[in-house]
Amino acid sequence: MEIGVYIGLLKNIELLMIVIILYQLNSYLGLKFGQIHPLFKGSVIGLIGMFIMSFPYVFQDGLVFDARSTLIASVALFFSTPTLLISSTIMIIFRYFMGGVGLLTGILVITVTTLIGLLWKRYCLNSKALPFWLNVYLYGLLVHAAMMLTMYTLPAPLAQNVISILGIPVLLLYPVVTVIISIFLLIQKKYDESFELINDAQQMYSSLFNNQHTVMLVIDPQDGQIVDANPAAMNFYGWTKDELLNKKMSEINTLNSEQIKIEMEKARQSNKSRFKFKHRKANGEIIDVEIFSGPISIDKRQLLYSIVVDISARVVAEAEMKRNMDLFRTVVENEPDAIFIQLERRFAYLNPAALTLFRAHDESEMIGMRILDRVHPDFHDEVKDTMTDININRIQTQPKHRIYLTINNEHLDVESFAVPIVFNGQNGAMVIARDISSKLDAMRALKRSESNFRSVVKNVPIPIFIHQNGRFAFMNPAALTFFGASLDDDLINMPLTRFVPDQDVEDIIQNMNRVYVDKTEIPLHQRQFIRMDGKPIYSEVGAVPISYDGVDSAMVFARDLTIQLEMQRRQMELEMHIQQKQRLESIGTLAGGVAHEINNPINGIMNYAQLIVESENADSKIENYGNSIIRESNRISDIVRSLLQFSRFEKSAHSYSSMIDIIDHSLSLIKIIFIKDQIDLRVTLEEDLPNLKCRSQQIQQVFMNLMTNARDALNDKYPGYDENKIIEVNVKQKFHDNRRWICLSVKDFGMGISEEVRNRLFEPFYSTKPKDKGTGLGLAISFGIVADHHGTIDIDTVEGEYSVFTVMLPVDNDWHLM
DSSP, X not given: OHHHHHHHHHHHHHHHHHHHXXXXXXXXXXXXXXXXXXXXXXXXXXXHHHXXXXXXXXXXXXEEEOSHHHHHHHHHHHSOHHHHHXXXXXXXXXXXXXXXXXXXXXXXXXXXXXXXXXXXXXXXXXXXXXXXXXXXXXXXXXXXXXXXXXXXXXXXXXXXXXXXXXXXXXXXXXXXXXXXXXXXXXXXXXXXXXXXXXXXXXXXXXXXXXXXXXXXXEEOTTTOBEEEEOHHHHHHHOOXXXXXXXXXXXXXXXXXXXXXXHHHHHHHTTSOOEXXXXXXXXXXXXXXXXXXXXXXXXXXEEXXXXXXXEOHHHHHHHHHHHHHHHHHHHXXXXXXXXXXXXXXXXXXXXXXXXXXXXXXXXXXXXXXXXGGGGBOGGGHHHHHHHHHHHHTTOOOOOOEEEEEEOTTOOEEEEEEEEXXXXXXXXXXXXXXXXXXXXXXXXXXXXXXXXXXXXXXXXXXXXXXXEEETTEEEEEOHHHHHHHTOSSGGGTTTOBGGGGSOGXXXXXXXXXXXXXXXXXXXXXXXXXXXXXXXXXXXXXXXXXXXEEETTEEEEEEEEEXXXXXXXXXXXXXXXXXXXXXXXXXXXXXXXXXXXXXXXXXXXXXXXXXXXXXXXXXXXXXXXXXXXXXXXXXXXXXXXXXXXXXXXXXXXXXXXXXXXXXXHHHHHHHHHHHHHHHTTOEEEEEEOTTOOOEEEOHHHHHHHHHHHHHHHXXXXXHHOSSOOTTOEXXXXXXXXXXTTEEEEEEEEEXXXXXXXXXXXXXXXXXXXXXXXXXXXXXXXXXXXXXXXXXXXOEEEEEEETTTEEEEEEEEESOOSOXXX
């Protein structure tokens, strides 16, 4: 028995050393090369088990004992399940090849120990009811008690002999050894976990520090030496990392060395973490930066970790805001009208005129007071709604008469309006108020004379309005109708310039100034106005100076010329249509004659070529030449056929026509010209398009005009070849207003069309081309043709990029076929 005990002890010591070496190797490889794959770990442990099993204590021939149970028990607690299963499988296979009377018992020991280890690790190891050493001791006792029970798989006399000799030594020593090994592995595991946490923290620091977005520096506060700089700092300052690490902050910060040292000491002592400095870049540029700095310990050195933020734009914005605020105060405080600012329905600022208006001696008497406290109760609801519109909806109010209350509750007649502003970062309103008590007295005195004036002007059938201080002050009913308004309030106090085209605003202002200042009458002249619904209205207007409500004003007379000018325009369009029709008829007659003359020789050429091809003596070369002649003659014939169709002017007849045929016939006439100009023509025709009720020659003329304009636009922009020299033609069907429409669009990538040109594009004789290249009638005629077909022409253009002309034609335009 003593010999067995000693052998058991030696085996456990051997196991202890092997496990130490194993775990040290595992820890070293894991920390050096990262996580080791469980297959590799399990294989290494399995080989160690094979090594232990190669030097067993031989109880008798075929029955051996070794420390495999302690090895497997330790692996089960501190290694992953895949590692445990792989190592156990290797040891089972090895024990199988060892054979002997103890084969089944040995395999059973490995299997039982593995199962107990898995269950104990999952359900018992982390229990806080017992100390760790006692938990592992009970685990070792259970494992080796189970091992002893497996001995009963041996023949009965042998099993009894084994248990009597080895039972007590195994149960006394192996659990203790298991505890010792487990405690060592636990300590080593905690060390490894701590090391991994440190390594993770270093990697996180490195990942955070070495980025391209946030400028970061590590600085020695003793002398200001830059210890480390991230890539973003190199990009920001313009120096390489080596150059930055050789610099001190005194070479970057514009402060002197002593001031820099004082500021760094504040950061080191954590007395201050946010600083604003001016830094110098490699190119000499001085920029404003904000630095967030704090102490950090690296390799037992106390350093400063600093984040640098470029605030140049913010500094400029703050300076501009301060300048604007100073300018605001300078202007507002010298303004004769009362001006105050309301925030959250309370007074936040009052200029001197406002303090005088409210009879206050000092701003402190008013700041923070509710606005409604200084408004007559009759106007409370109105003022509440106004403040809601301004503070929430940001709507500017119009000047209105209200009654304010002074500090002494005296009534004040004022005219006030408000505009939304942002003051000290909050939405509020600036209110401008004027004491109109004297003005109201004067108005009452003039009321009778004004009533007489109104009674006369009101019944005049021509539009008359009074223009005062750039706004409407009076409108007679005819003037309201003229501008498309129903009530005086729709127009009174509205600026006249809102109702004239932008290009005429300056001229209107000059004319009104001549009336106000020079007291000069403006003779009758034609002028365009814009009604409230946006429609233009043409008139003949004149103005005379008057005094209205005691203010220099202008009384304007107007006569509506819209109908007269529209009739003149239609007459001019009709005359141009007739002239153009005559020209086209002449050209069509000439084109038809030329086409007929060409057809005869072409037919002869084709017949002779056919005879050559069919000749018995014709070889393959001659036959190819003959076929080429026939093919090219057919192409000429197609061109002549399209030319003939184009020349057939329809007087009044119209019929169902295929839009695809119209496009194809037109392209056959012009495609050679487009190839010559190196224009990429891209045509997309939707299948199954319905036939169009139209005059086909007229629609062909519209398409030809659009294609010609697109070609000219591309040739102006790209005189030679260019990959963007493209014209896109699209024809498709659309449904709109419960009707079917044919949509034809021609898009070119030329110079585009300016807004000024676009507004006049369909005017007859208006052209941007030289006189020898255009008459200015193409688009005007096209517009008339499309309108005659109950269709529309729309333009989408971006100047310098592209133009798209879209023609919309109804499939059925309600014409009766004749």
